[in-house]
Amino acid sequence: MLKMIKTAVLSALIGLGGIAALPAAAQADALYINFSGGNAGYGIQVNHRAPARHHNWRPHNNRHQTCNARTAVNKAERMGLRRARVVDSNRRIVRVVGRKFNRPATVTFANQRGCPTLYR
Template sequence: MFQKLAKTLCVVAALGAAGAAAPTSASARDFGATISIGNGGIELVRHRGHYRPNYGCSPRRALNKARHFGIRHARIRGVSRRAIVVAGRKRHHRAVVRFARVPGCPVIAYR
């Protein structure tokens, strides 16, 4: 029983040591770069793309989403830590949409 436990611990330690050697390529990926190995040796290539992580709902995204819902003359009525309120007109009536400040801008309320 003790020998089986010792073997298991050795395997876990070996996997942990192998995992500790891997962060060099993962850390390069976190900063928007790639490690390239070619004839000239090892090179760090930085990318200048349009990568933008989705941190949450911005007022601009809420306005675009309200316009997509058919609200005309949409404007930001209020911004708080938890919600964005957009007001406008739809079918000749006032419309107010409240979006949550989380990724995807889900609708909380619609009047």
């Protein structure tokens, strides 16, 4: 009788452990839980198959590779320029002019991701 209770408790613990592992295996293709009765052998097997991708699939890491005018103006305004506007833009730089401390001011950004500041 005691052996049967121990087996039932152990089976319940393994079952609860398997249920706790289900959210981690939610993307799995299949989940198999095996309890063999005679030799007290227990096992969990999770088969995962990667989802098929569309043949034209490309990663979306090419967004925001350059500094656009809106980003440059927003960054210049955060730096303290008032009435900021883009006056020059080419493949290397984005130049923004505005006023700071009631005087004309120019900020030049590199035309790269994140708009790094070159000159103030």
